[in-house]
Amino acid sequence: MKREVDEAMDERLAGIGRRTAALRPRAGFDDRVMRAVKASGTPGLFEDVLRAARAMVPVAVMAAALAMGWAVRTDRAADMSLAATFDAVELEW
Amino acid sequence: MRRVVRGDTDAFRRIVDATSEGLVRLGARIVGSLSEAEDVVQDSYVKAYQALTSGRFERRSSVTTWLRHIVTNTAIDSLRSRSRRPVPSDTIAESGWDGEAGAEAHMALAELNALLGALPPDQRAAVVLQSVEGHAVSEIAVILGCSEGAVEQRLVRARATLRERSAS
Numbered sequence: 001m002k003r004e005v006d007e008a009m010d011e012r013l014a015g016i017g018r019r020t021a022a023l024r025p026r027a028g029f030d031d032r033v034m035r036a037v038k039a040s041g042t043p044g045l046f047e048d049v050l051r052a053a054r055a056m057v058p059v060a061v062m063a064a065a066l067a068m069g070w071a072v073r074t075d076r077a078a079d080m081s082l083a084a085t086f087d088a089v090e091l092e093w
Numbered sequence: 094m095r096r097v098v099r100g101d102t103d104a105f106r107r108i109v110d111a112t113s114e115g116l117v118r119l120g121a122r123i124v125g126s127l128s129e130a131e132d133v134v135q136d137s138y139v140k141a142y143q144a145l146t147s148g149r150f151e152r153r154s155s156v157t158t159w160l161r162h163i164v165t166n167t168a169i170d171s172l173r174s175r176s177r178r179p180v181p182s183d184t185i186a187e188s189g190w191d192g193e194a195g196a197e198a199h200m201a202l203a204e205l206n207a208l209l210g211a212l213p214p215d216q217r218a219a220v221v222l223q224s225v226e227g228h229a230v231s232e233i234a235v236i237l238g239c240s241e242g243a244v245e246q247r248l249v250r251a252r253a254t255l256r257e258r259s260a261s
Contacts, residue, residue, distance in 0.1 A: 009252070032131075
């Protein structure tokens, strides 16, 4: 029963598909589309800069990570040399 | 295609000329109105042109399938926003169709609209793509941008609703 109802519905929809095959846009539709496309404008300088900036994101992330690593290493070296100075001062005192 | 990517509107015009008829037919079958379908397809072409010129077309499918994907999604959005505005109704005089074939197509479109009116937009699009446009489930999944399982689920739910409505 369920299958018969589904088959009848499919047949009806396929029939509607055949009957609507004559549907087409009204005359001048393609011209209207092209006017809208041209009015929407091509991407300008801002979009070009944005696209280039988006492409640079992975490079920027890598550079930031390297800079962070370098800063941590330098900071640690500075701490060690500072600690050594304190030790020297204490010994002298 | 390279010329379109560089912003050549004449090259894009050739794509519009070759595809507009089928896309308007698809849009009309989903939204149930020729005038609304023309608006949907026009918006879709603008989106497609902007995507092409800004390098956002990833060539995962053919241009035609990709355009069908954009039109279907725009049509679904249009159906969803219907609750906020009146439903447009085509008249034969407005439609610009000539003769018996045009009148018959107009009547068939109204019949389809009445038949699928109770379905949510995504289920309605799935039914149109399968039973009216004749696409396989795998093609519908590409057009709707979801898995084949999700398409099957939408079709099962739609059939249950249509069965209930035809019984009552």
